[in-house]
Amino acid sequence: MMASLQFKNPFRPGAGHMPPYLAGREAEERQFRRLLEQDTILENLVLTGLRGVGKTVLLEKFKPIAIQENWLWVGTDLSETISVSENNLAIRLITDLSVVTSSFMIKIGEKQGMGFAGSSEKLVQPINYSFLVKIYEETPGLVSDKIKAVLEFTWSIVRDTDRRGIIFAYDEAQNLSDHAQKDQFPLSVMLDVFQSIQRKNIPFMLALVGLPTLFPKLVEARTYAERMFRVLTLDRLSDSDRKEAIERPVRDANCPITFKPKSVEVISDISGGYPYFIQFICREVYDIWIQRMNEGSETSIPEDEIIRKLDTDFFAGRWARATDRQRELLSVIANLENCDGEFTVQEIADLSGNFLNKGFSNSHISQMLSKLTESGLIYKNRHGKYSFAVPLMSGFVRRQGA
Ligand SMILES: Nc1ncnc2c1ncn2[C@@H]1O[C@H](COP(=O)(O)OP(=O)(O)OP(=O)(O)O)[C@@H](O)[C@H]1O
Numbered sequence: 001m002m003a004s005l006q007f008k009n010p011f012r013p014g015a016g017h018m019p020p021y022l023a024g025r026e027a028e029e030r031q032f033r034r035l036l037e038q039d040t041i042l043e044n045l046v047l048t049g050l051r052g053v054g055k056t057v058l059l060e061k062f063k064p065i066a067i068q069e070n071w072l073w074v075g076t077d078l079s080e081t082i083s084v085s086e087n088n089l090a091i092r093l094i095t096d097l098s099v100v101t102s103s104f105m106i107k108i109g110e111k112q113g114m115g116f117a118g119s120s121e122k123l124v125q126p127i128n129y130s131f132l133v134k135i136y137e138e139t140p141g142l143v144s145d146k147i148k149a150v151l152e153f154t155w156s157i158v159r160d161t162d163r164r165g166i167i168f169a170y171d172e173a174q175n176l177s178d179h180a181q182k183d184q185f186p187l188s189v190m191l192d193v194f195q196s197i198q199r200k201n202i203p204f205m206l207a208l209v210g211l212p213t214l215f216p217k218l219v220e221a222r223t224y225a226e227r228m229f230r231v232l233t234l235d236r237l238s239d240s241d242r243k244e245a246i247e248r249p250v251r252d253a254n255c256p257i258t259f260k261p262k263s264v265e266v267i268s269d270i271s272g273g274y275p276y277f278i279q280f281i282c283r284e285v286y287d288i289w290i291q292r293m294n295e296g297s298e299t300s301i302p303e304d305e306i307i308r309k310l311d312t313d314f315f316a317g318r319w320a321r322a323t324d325r326q327r328e329l330l331s332v333i334a335n336l337e338n339c340d341g342e343f344t345v346q347e348i349a350d351l352s353g354n355f356l357n358k359g360f361s362n363s364h365i366s367q368m369l370s371k372l373t374e375s376g377l378i379y380k381n382r383h384g385k386y387s388f389a390v391p392l393m394s395g396f397v398r399r400q401g402a
């Protein structure tokens with residue numbers, strides 16, 4: 001076997017997979033560390049950005065930092081939570097909390113010993129799930145009162161340890177919703193509960209991670225959410241960070257191939273600086289090169305093949321779910337000059353007039369955009385402008401031909 005085959009491909013394209021080298025994000029880390037210094041929690045964290053920009057792995061990186069700084073860390077991924085009731089939210093919080101609290105003991109009485117010295121034995125009970133649920137169930141009032149009671153009790157125990165507080169970290173938090181028709185407001189309840197306990201100086205901090213729809217959703221549920229969160233928006237990587245993301249993994253693993261500056265530039269360009277695409281492209285290039293090395297042929301970046309692979313592996317599935325008319329609309333959008341930034345209904349309407357035989361009316365465009373938002377291809381920001389929710393989607397749409 002050739003020596004080169006012994007090297008595992010170091011790149012990791014895949015949701016939530018820690019990259020071999022996490023490039024950039026220093027500014028975000030500094031901001032997070034500042035949040036950790038709060039004694040009274042005035043600001044909670046929202047970590048947001050497009051699909052594949054690196055939110056989940058950055059949250060993973062924040063976790064040991066917080067623990068190092070003496071915080072407890074609880075939480076989970078909310079992607080399964082399509083529709084939660086207030087009670088489900090409570091169970092969620094208690095379940096997550098109990099993972100760390102169950103190692104704490106509480107004294108529940110004393111048993112007089114039978115021994116001749118009359119020694120007594122302390123009766124202790126771990127603060128586990130059922131213990132917390134009992135507090136929840138025995139507290140009268142609304143769901144929010146009950147959750148608060150559990151959290152206040154937990155703090156009465158944690159405050160006697162060396163821990164500063166607890167971070168409640170929830171990924172895919174854009175899935176949290178209020179449901180007015182069902183009279184269930186889990187999102188609002190969560191915000192109310194945390195705001196209220198933070199006012200009582202209990203250092204429990206929320207770290208919510210999600211797509212760009214997340215923060216507008218929080219503010220829509222409770223206007224004070226605007227002031228309650230520090231929003232960190234992850235963007236594409238800078239040129240120098242891209243370079244690191246591409247070069248470091250092969251260097252650190254002593255791989256038999258290296259990316260020459262020209263190749264780095266090409267990969268960096270195709271990726272648009274989006275971390276997922278960097279991992280994806282580098283993984284492909286690496287595999288192709290290793291094979292060619294064994295065949296003894298020269299190495300260059302097979303740009304067309306890689307773009308085609310990206311189209312089938314990443315974009316095609318999303319495109320397949322769009323209707324013909326939606327595809328037409330997406331094609332119009334992809335031909336707007338500002339399609340990679342923000343665009344308006346009017347801009348789409350104007351272009352659709354020249355672009356298609358049968359243009360779109362403004363109201364029709366609005367309707368379709370909201371459908372496309374539901375299916376996760378488009379999102380609307382707080383100022384009523386629209387963007388593609390999937391990075392580099394515009395180029396793919398243009399490649400499909402109008
Ligand atoms: N700073 C970085 N440097 C290099 N690679 C990164 C970086 N951040 C993320 N990645 C890679 O990008 C991919 C996507 O990361 P991640 O799953 O964290 O994104 P995400 O924003 O959570 O996406 P989604 O919205 O789909 O949940 C992974 O393969 C990860 O290894």
Ligand SMILES: [Mg+2]
Pocket residue numbers: 015016055056057171
């Ligand atoms: Mg994620």
